[in-house]
Amino acid sequence: MSGSGIRFDGVTVAYDGTVVLDALDLVVEPGEVMALLGPSGSGKTTALRAAAGFVRPASGRVFLGDRDVTALPPHRRGIGMVVQQYALFPHMRVEDNVAFGLRARKVPRAEARERVAEALEMTGMGAYARRHPRELSGGQQQRVAIARALAIRPDVLLLDEPLSALDAQLRSGMLAELARLHRELPDVSILYVTHDQGEALTLADRIAVMDRARLKTCGTPQELYRAPADAFTASFVGNANLLPVTVGARGVTLAGAEIEVDTGGVAPGAPATLCVRPHLVGLGEGPNRLTGTVREIQWRGTTHRLYVEVDGHRVMADLRELKDPPVPGDPVDLHFAAEDAVLLPAGVDHG
Ligand SMILES: Nc1ncnc2c1ncn2[C@@H]1O[C@H](COP(=O)(O)OP(=O)(O)OP(=O)(O)O)[C@@H](O)[C@H]1O
Numbered sequence: 001m002s003g004s005g006i007r008f009d010g011v012t013v014a015y016d017g018t019v020v021l022d023a024l025d026l027v028v029e030p031g032e033v034m035a036l037l038g039p040s041g042s043g044k045t046t047a048l049r050a051a052a053g054f055v056r057p058a059s060g061r062v063f064l065g066d067r068d069v070t071a072l073p074p075h076r077r078g079i080g081m082v083v084q085q086y087a088l089f090p091h092m093r094v095e096d097n098v099a100f101g102l103r104a105r106k107v108p109r110a111e112a113r114e115r116v117a118e119a120l121e122m123t124g125m126g127a128y129a130r131r132h133p134r135e136l137s138g139g140q141q142q143r144v145a146i147a148r149a150l151a152i153r154p155d156v157l158l159l160d161e162p163l164s165a166l167d168a169q170l171r172s173g174m175l176a177e178l179a180r181l182h183r184e185l186p187d188v189s190i191l192y193v194t195h196d197q198g199e200a201l202t203l204a205d206r207i208a209v210m211d212r213a214r215l216k217t218c219g220t221p222q223e224l225y226r227a228p229a230d231a232f233t234a235s236f237v238g239n240a241n242l243l244p245v246t247v248g249a250r251g252v253t254l255a256g257a258e259i260e261v262d263t264g265g266v267a268p269g270a271p272a273t274l275c276v277r278p279h280l281v282g283l284g285e286g287p288n289r290l291t292g293t294v295r296e297i298q299w300r301g302t303t304h305r306l307y308v309e310v311d312g313h314r315v316m317a318d319l320r321e322l323k324d325p326p327v328p329g330d331p332v333d334l335h336f337a338a339e340d341a342v343l344l345p346a347g348v349d350h351g
């Protein structure tokens with residue numbers, strides 16, 4: 001199994017004249033895990049289907065390594081795919097489900113048996129080969145779906161929200177399993193669709209953010225978290241306070257207060273959005289002080305989440321070890337370090 005990577009080169013997909021994937025340019029390097037993150041309907045599944053060959057682009061090309069596979073049918077692309085609603089064949093035993101892609105590819109029986117055993121072993125399902133899907137839990141069924149995708153020894157694995165049907169605890173267990181699986185198959189490129197930013201941040205080498213048929217941005221989790229390019233990305237990758245500010249010569253004005261931040265290339269007088277992560281907001285006096293009124297407070301296990309109204313804007317603060325938490329209606333001061341704020345050029349472009 002040698003790595004090949006995926007390249008989308010201006011891939012456009014339209015249904016009945018409506019463009020649902022708009023000139024996607026994206027490269028997944030050999031062995032890389034790329035998360036495709038974005039709201040419902042933004043085109044994530046469509047991108048995967050275009051890579052797998054289940055939908056024909058109106059224009060653009062798909063490459064696996066240096067092979068142009070745009071015109072190839074799905075079974076000749078060397079891609080394993082786990083679809084959004086994992087679809088095991090209910091009347092087939094686990095082993096036959098996993099062997100399915102091998103039969104279609106006419107892999108000789110003895111070799112197929114070996115590969116099925118290997119794929120089930122890798123997903124921790126070796127002991128369940130003779131069972132039917134109805135005799136498995138949701139998480140186990142999901143492992144079988146992954147085993148089925150692995151059995152063909154793909155260069156590229158496409159996973160479409162593989163954990164969305166599982167409860168939170170099972171999901172974090174499976175997430176660790178997927179990370180382990182990837183360590184065992186370091187050459188396999190993975191394109192992983194999710195709504196869940198936690199999954200994307202945990203698993204991905206890079207995250208591609210989709211919005212309304214377009215690729216909005218692509219970068220490492222750290223890049224997108226620390227220095228998002230726009231308000232949409234900031235709010236989609238982690239929690240964010242997005243505050244409308246006016247740019248001055250040395251900083252910005254927020255709710256009447258002067259804040260010294262790096263204004264980068266934003267011109268004085270221009271409207272802009274200041275992004276501050278809730279866990280970087282402190283309670284009490286400090287630099288860049290904001291005065292407001294507590295509207296709500298939530299206990300979240302390791303932190304208190306405070307919602308504070310500051311000059312008509314809602315500011316979130318995640319506070320650890322709060323000895324004497326304020327109550328709704330209390331006046332409070334908030335502060336943050338200038339270097340923890342990022343100035344984004346546009347206004348808030350998404351709710
Ligand atoms: N077969 C189809 N015929 C017509 N429109 C389609 C078809 N498949 C998808 N669409 C439309 O294309 C757009 C993108 O769909 P897609 O399934 O790629 O979204 P998604 O990002 O995967 O969303 P979700 O997170 O809900 O799965 C949607 O508006 C959807 O209604």
Ligand SMILES: [Mg+2]
Nearest residue numbers: 044045046084
């Ligand atoms: Mg989808």
